[in-house]
Amino acid sequence: MAQQVILTGIKPTGMPHLGNLVGAIQPSVDLSYSQDKQAFYFIADYHALTGLKDAKELSQYSRQIAAAWIALGLDPERVVLYRQSDIPEVFELNWILACFAPKGLMNRAHAYKASVQKNQENEESDLDAGVNMGLYTYPILMAADILLMQTRWVPVGGDQVQHIEIARDVAQYFNRQYQREVFTLPEALIDEAGAVIPGLDGRKMSKSYGNTIPIFAPATTLQKLVMRIATDSSRPGEPKDPDKSTVFQLYRLVATEAETEAYRQAFLAGIAWKEAKDQLYEVLNRKLSGPRERYHALLDDGAETLDRILVEGAPKARAVAQATMKKVRKAIGVE
Ligand code: ADP
Ligand code: TRP
Numbered sequence: 594m595a596q597q598v599i600l601t602g603i604k605p606t607g608m609p610h611l612g613n614l615v616g617a618i619q620p621s622v623d624l625s626y627s628q629d630k631q632a633f634y635f636i637a638d639y640h641a642l643t644g645l646k647d648a649k650e651l652s653q654y655s656r657q658i659a660a661a662w663i664a665l666g667l668d669p670e671r672v673v674l675y676r677q678s679d680i681p682e683v684f685e686l687n688w689i690l691a692c693f694a695p696k697g698l699m700n701r702a703h704a705y706k707a708s709v710q711k712n713q714e715n716e717e718s719d720l721d722a723g724v725n726m727g728l729y730t731y732p733i734l735m736a737a738d739i740l741l742m743q744t745r746w747v748p749v750g751g752d753q754v755q756h757i758e759i760a761r762d763v764a765q766y767f768n769r770q771y772q773r774e775v776f777t778l779p780e781a782l783i784d785e786a787g788a789v790i791p792g793l794d795g796r797k798m799s800k801s802y803g804n805t806i807p808i809f810a811p812a813t814t815l816q817k818l819v820m821r822i823a824t825d826s827s828r829p830g831e832p833k834d835p836d837k838s839t840v841f842q843l844y845r846l847v848a849t850e851a852e853t854e855a856y857r858q859a860f861l862a863g864i865a866w867k868e869a870k871d872q873l874y875e876v877l878n879r880k881l882s883g884p885r886e887r888y889h890a891l892l893d894d895g896a897e898t899l900d901r902i903l904v905e906g907a908p909k910a911r912a913v914a915q916a917t918m919k920k921v922r923k924a925i926g927v928e
Contacts, residue, residue, distance in 0.1 A: 597745040598777070598913075599630045602637035602677065602738055605654035606645055609661045610805035612790040612798035615846055616750045618808075620784040622666045624748055632672040633742050633910060634662065636903075639677050639684075640734060643727040656896050659903060661808060664888035675906035677738060682914035686737040689921060693766045694733050694759070702732045703755055736760035740776045741914045748782040757781040771924040776917075790846070791839040795823050806843075809888045812878055819874045829865035840866070844873045847880040 601621050609618065625632040636655045645651050659674060667674065677683060699705060705728060712720045727734075732755075739747060739760045747757050757779055764776035789797050792804030799805070806818050822839050835841040835857045845853045856872065891899050922928050 596629055596631040598633060598743050599624060599627075599746040599748065599782070600633040600635075600739060600742050600744040601748050602635045602640070602735075603658050603662075604637045604641045605651065605658045606641050607654060607800040608657060608805075608807045609809070610798055610800070610807050611843070611846070612792070612805065613661075614665070614808050615788060615790050616784070617748075618661060618665050621748050622662065624782070625667060625672045630746070633675070633744070633913075634667070634672050635675045635677050635680075635738070635906075635910070637677050637735075637738070640731065643725060643731060656892060656899055659899055660888050660891040660896075663891060663899070663902070664809070664884040666884075669902045669906070673906050673909045674902055675910045676903055679903070679907035680741070680910055680914055682911065682918050683734070683737050683741055685918060686741050686921065687734050689925065690736050690740070690763050690767070691730060691733050693770070694730075694736070694763050698759055698762065699729055699732065702729075702759065703752075704731055705729055732756050732759040733763070736763050739779050740764050741917050742910065743777040743913065743917060744779045745777055746782045747779050748784065751783060754781045754783065767924075773924065775920050775924050788846075791842050793818065793822050793839075795839050806877075808881060809885045811885075812882070815878060815881070816874050819870050819877065822870065822873075824866045827863075827866075829868075830863040832863050833860040833869075835860040840869050840873055844869075844876060848876045852876065 601617075603613070603617060621632075621634060624630070625634070636658050638651060638655050641651060641654070645654075655676065662674065663669065705724065708724050708728065709720050712722050735756050736759060739757070740763070747753075747760075749757065758781075761778050761780070764778055768774055768776060792798030792802060793806070794802065794804045796802055796804060806815070810818065822843070824838065824840060825833075827833055838860065841856065841860060844856055848856065856869075860869070
């Protein structure tokens with residue numbers, strides 16, 4: 594049987610952080626080693642353009658995402674790694690799919706709805722203030738990314754499930770219209786662990802809250818950030834509830850089971866916050882120092898290796914894209 598396609602994209606909108614590592618990067622790297630699947634992973638740079646208009650930042654963040662993936666174990670020999678902007682077929686399909694996407698479906702897409710809601714709360718007279726058409730039709734471009742590669746599985750975080758469902762709906766409208774299976778129907782693949790990683794202030798770790806621990810921060814910065822994690826005011830010797838502590842939640846992500854159990858006991862026995870944070874820093878640094886070195890090596894050599902990997906990925910992705918577009922053009926009658 595042919596291998597099933599597994600595909601995911603990451604938007605280059607900032608420095609990757611521990612939440613991205615656990616929620617997106619690590620699961621996609623692990624999945625890419627399944628024997629029965631062909632993985633296509635890409636940098637969703639045109640999605641980032643909906644909000645990011647600084648050319649230098651867009652280009653830097655794009656390289657950083659590619660470097661992060663490779664530094665954390667993605668094997669470019671196994672995975673087709675590419676930039677969305679290198680695949681012109683995505684944008685051709687984007688238009689075609691737009692002609693099959695009901696406008697009402699876009700009105701209900703959550704990123705757009707969130708902008709409208711914000712405008713309502715701020716008593717803006719124009720509820721669409723600050724919304725560009727790229728943001729509004731974001732799910733269509735995403736459907737194009739997915740359907741173009743005949744994707745079966747899309748590993749994503751819970752916040753993206755609605756987008757995958759939209760892609761699936763649009764694929765079904767298209768297939769039904771032309772009475773043939775032009776597109777494979779995609780499905781979201783949600784990581785079982787599904788953990789929401791807390792940030793320095795205890796809220797969800799997110800660029801938008803400015804509470805992140807960047808994966809590749811230098812050791813000294815890592816240490817400073819760990820010391821800034823919010824804790825309660827309990828003193829050394831007072832028992833601490835591990836399940837309510839960000840320090841503990843982060844520790845268990847990177848430590849072994851035996852270490853985590855010992856750490857839990859230390860919390861119950863009243864470990865001092867300073868000592869708990871020193872230990873957290875140790876295990877974080879142990880996990881991240883290897884990837885950090887590889888990441889900087891990839892970015893520092895003028896990013897030549899990195900650029901070569903991306904340049905080599907594009908034609909492999911385009912070969913699949915072109916085969917799909919052939920079927921699409923034939924179906925709609927513009928052969
Ligand atoms: P941010 O909230 O920092 O802007 P993104 O929305 O760009 O992050 O998220 C990129 C990917 O990382 C998504 O798949 C998302 O599910 C995952 N992710 C982001 N933050 C977290 C977190 N705190 N815990 C788990 N996964 C996360
Ligand atoms: N929208 C996704 C995000 O914000 C990124 C993305 C773009 C994507 N195209 C995709 C994810 C296709 C999976 C499949 O994280």
